[in-house]
Amino acid sequence: MKSCDSKTVAIFLAELGDGGVQRVMVNLTQGLIERGVKVDMVLAKAEGPYLAEIPKAVRIVDLESKRALTSLPGLVRYLRSEKPATILSAMEHANIVAIWAAWLARVKTRVVISVHTSYRFLEFSSIRGRFLHFLIRKSYSWANTVVVVSEAAKKDLLDSIRLEPEFVKVIYNPVVMPELFIKAKMPLDHHWFASNEPPVILGVGRLSKKKDFQNLIRAFSLVHQTCPVRLVIIGEGEERVALENLVMELGVKEDVDLHGFVINPYSYIAHAAVFVLSSVCEGLPTVLIESLAIGTPVVSTNCPCGPMEILAGGKYGKLVPMNDPKKMAASILDVLQNRNLSVVADNAISPFTLETSVNKYLQVLQCESTK
Numbered sequence: 001m002k003s004c005d006s007k008t009v010a011i012f013l014a015e016l017g018d019g020g021v022q023r024v025m026v027n028l029t030q031g032l033i034e035r036g037v038k039v040d041m042v043l044a045k046a047e048g049p050y051l052a053e054i055p056k057a058v059r060i061v062d063l064e065s066k067r068a069l070t071s072l073p074g075l076v077r078y079l080r081s082e083k084p085a086t087i088l089s090a091m092e093h094a095n096i097v098a099i100w101a102a103w104l105a106r107v108k109t110r111v112v113i114s115v116h117t118s119y120r121f122l123e124f125s126s127i128r129g130r131f132l133h134f135l136i137r138k139s140y141s142w143a144n145t146v147v148v149v150s151e152a153a154k155k156d157l158l159d160s161i162r163l164e165p166e167f168v169k170v171i172y173n174p175v176v177m178p179e180l181f182i183k184a185k186m187p188l189d190h191h192w193f194a195s196n197e198p199p200v201i202l203g204v205g206r207l208s209k210k211k212d213f214q215n216l217i218r219a220f221s222l223v224h225q226t227c228p229v230r231l232v233i234i235g236e237g238e239e240r241v242a243l244e245n246l247v248m249e250l251g252v253k254e255d256v257d258l259h260g261f262v263i264n265p266y267s268y269i270a271h272a273a274v275f276v277l278s279s280v281c282e283g284l285p286t287v288l289i290e291s292l293a294i295g296t297p298v299v300s301t302n303c304p305c306g307p308m309e310i311l312a313g314g315k316y317g318k319l320v321p322m323n324d325p326k327k328m329a330a331s332i333l334d335v336l337q338n339r340n341l342s343v344v345a346d347n348a349i350s351p352f353t354l355e356t357s358v359n360k361y362l363q364v365l366q367c368e369s370t371k
Helices: 020-034 049-053 069-082 092-105 127-142 151-160 178-184 213-224 240-250 266-271 286-294 325-337 354-365
Strands: 005-013 038-043 059-062 084-090 110-115 145-148 168-170 200-204 230-234 256-260 274-277 298-301 318-320
Touching: 005 020, 005 069, 005 092, 020 038, 020 049, 020 084, 020 286, 020 354, 038 069, 069 084, 069 092, 084 092, 084 354, 092 110, 092 127, 110 354, 145 151, 145 354, 151 168, 178 266, 178 286, 200 213, 200 266, 213 230, 213 240, 213 325, 240 256, 266 286, 274 286, 274 325, 286 298, 298 325, 318 325
Parallel strands: 005 038, 005 084, 038 059, 084 110, 110 145, 145 168, 200 230, 200 274, 230 256, 274 298, 298 318
Antiparallel strands: none
16 A cells, blocks of 8 residues: 555545534634644535635645545545545545545545434435445444544444444534634624514524424424514525424514524624524534533533533533423523523533644544644
């Protein structure tokens, strides 16, 4: 096999779309650059809103493919040509491609794959899904290290795939970034958040079934019957029409804003009365940690995986059952009536700082920091 450049880490993703995983990988890239690590951002397709967030010191490599799986030949050529010391991938399709590309390229590139969601909630019912499941089970053990983003996610993965426990490392995502607090203080051009307006409940995430914004909207409608309140959901996705129909059905259209994707959700979080995570599954919900760091009270479903760990069993925010809008509504009302829940100890967010995460990633990537 060919020797590798000991200074370069290649981060491989399908694209830089509007998801939490993409945002996390951009944060990690910034942290590695600040430590003096040379980084190539290798994308199946160089597109997406977070592309503009990549530090200038990072080389962007566009494989010009429609999706991760079809980028395999291009990634093989990149690995043979550049021979990075390590390739780090994120999300299932990219993980499989990174593993196979390294094997086909016959270079000594270390392969680290990262799993950002609960494995048991991945969709494997279709023919394509079953094939993906087969590839994951056969391929993941070929990587040098598998990184998972929570202890609960590690348990799910080990329960589903035959891997040695020491082969799987838990590294919390680098979520609490210095610029988070700067962006949280930026002006917000939305009159609902003015001081003389009713309190705003906020949801953030892709409009998908996994985020279960239907449950949040139903809970909001119950709160709405009790006191003046509004709901803003930031994000875009395939469930938009279904959510719009539910809003109409419940008669709360005038006080619900399905606002779409925004590049800076932090000023919305800072001005919200309460942030609500309504998901049925997660890996390590980034926006829940960001809300804690900013100081906004949080209500979260006790979904697998992440909220229980992040909120220390309910110490730092309210945990409610999934698919229970009545209990969610009760917790939201309690927060609205008791604003002192916004005070969070520093040790609640210290595991999720850039410094902590980068230190652990440097160990598994086996690249030396020059700073």
